Amino acid sequence: MTMDKRHGGPWDRGSADSYYHRKPEPxxxxxxxGSTPRVTNLNESEQAAYMAGYKWNEKHGDKxxx
Numbered sequence: 001m002t003m004d005k006r007h008g009g010p011w012d013r014g015s016a017d018s019y020y021h022r023k024p025e026p027x028x029x030x031x032x033x034g035s036t037p038r039v040t041n042l043n044e045s046e047q048a049a050y051m052a053g054y055k056w057n058e059k060h061g062d063k064x065x066x
Contacts, residue, residue: 005053007032007033008028008029008030008031008032008033008036009028009029009049010026010027010028010042010046010047010049010050010053011049011050011052011053011056012028012033012053013026013027013028013029013033013050013053014026014049014050014051014052014053014054014055014056014057015053015054015056015057015062016053017054018053018054018055018057018058018062018063019057019062019063019064020064021063021064021066024050024051024054025040026040026042026046026047026050026051027039027040027042027050028042028046028050
């Protein structure tokens with residue numbers, strides 16, 4: 001499995017959702033976060049990368065303080 005860790009990629013978005021205390025909702029952006037189309041129809045590899053980022057952040061406990 002290839003991890004797309006670029007800003008806006010599946011791994012990045014998974015780790016960001018965990019960081020901001022959001023429930024997992026697999027997605028990524030085609031390019032820059034928020035300014036390019038949001039992709040929600042992920043293939044198996046993209047879903048795995050998203051969940052890997054989410055789980056990594058959950059394990060390491062990096063959470064935003066509100």
